[in-house]
Amino acid sequence: MNLFRLAGDMTHLLSIVVLLLKIRTTKSCAGISLKTQELYVVVFVTRYLDLFTRHLSFYNSMMKLVFLGTSFAIVWYMRYHKVVKQTYNKDEDTFKHYFLILLSFMLALLIPHAFNTIEILWTFSIYLEAVAILPQLVLLQRSRNIDNLTGNYVFLLGGYRGLYLLNWVYRFFTENHKFRWIRDFVEILKTAWISGLVQTALYADFFYYYIKSWKNREKLKLPA
DSSP states (O other), rough: OHHHHHHHHHHHHHHHHHHHHHHHHOOOOOOOHHHHHHHHHHHHHHHHTTTTTTOHHHHHHHHHHHHHHHHHHHHHHHHHHTGGGOOTTTTOOOOOHHHHHHHHHHHHHSOSSSHHHEEEEEHHHHHHHHHHHHHHHHHHHOEEOOOOOHHHHHHHHHHHHHHHHHHHHHHHHHSOOOOOHHHHHHHHHIIIIIIIIIIIHHHHHEEEEEEEHHHOOOOOOOOO
16 A cells, blocks of 8 residues: 555545534534535445455455445434534535436446446446535535634545545556556546546635635635
């Protein structure tokens, strides 16, 4: 495992810790998109179908269990916790996330690793993760005033995606092309184009205002 992959995993894990810390300590999910969290549940469930049939390492299996467990826990808090659910911004979290699922699945059928259920769903999860943040970014733009923990969560999530992009670039140039060409090409295509052009462009706007607010020691606000 290279440094970029490890740093990406730890940044992703830290973003989840920050989000769970916000929900548990403040008993509030204000500013958090349930639509994005539900998309992440779909991403991890479809990606980790091989959890009990394919063992790569103890670390790999544990990270899969952590991401699955925490994603379900976050959705449970937002939907069913008697206090937390009352703070959910339902009227502002209106992004039609079902279209993202449909488009990602159609793309997975067009460019899969192989035409079998496991591989099509794996590819689907890769595409869906690239756009899963969109409902969250739209919600932040609508709410404008963003608390520190929510801003830190989104910032860390964007950092995780950037580190994974570096991870795949690093692998491409250092592993002598011994990895599976089609599968890694799909991953590189997703990170470089969908994440790189769509997600990074959206994150770039958020990063600008995040760093600006941190530099000026002001409350994070996004323009309408």
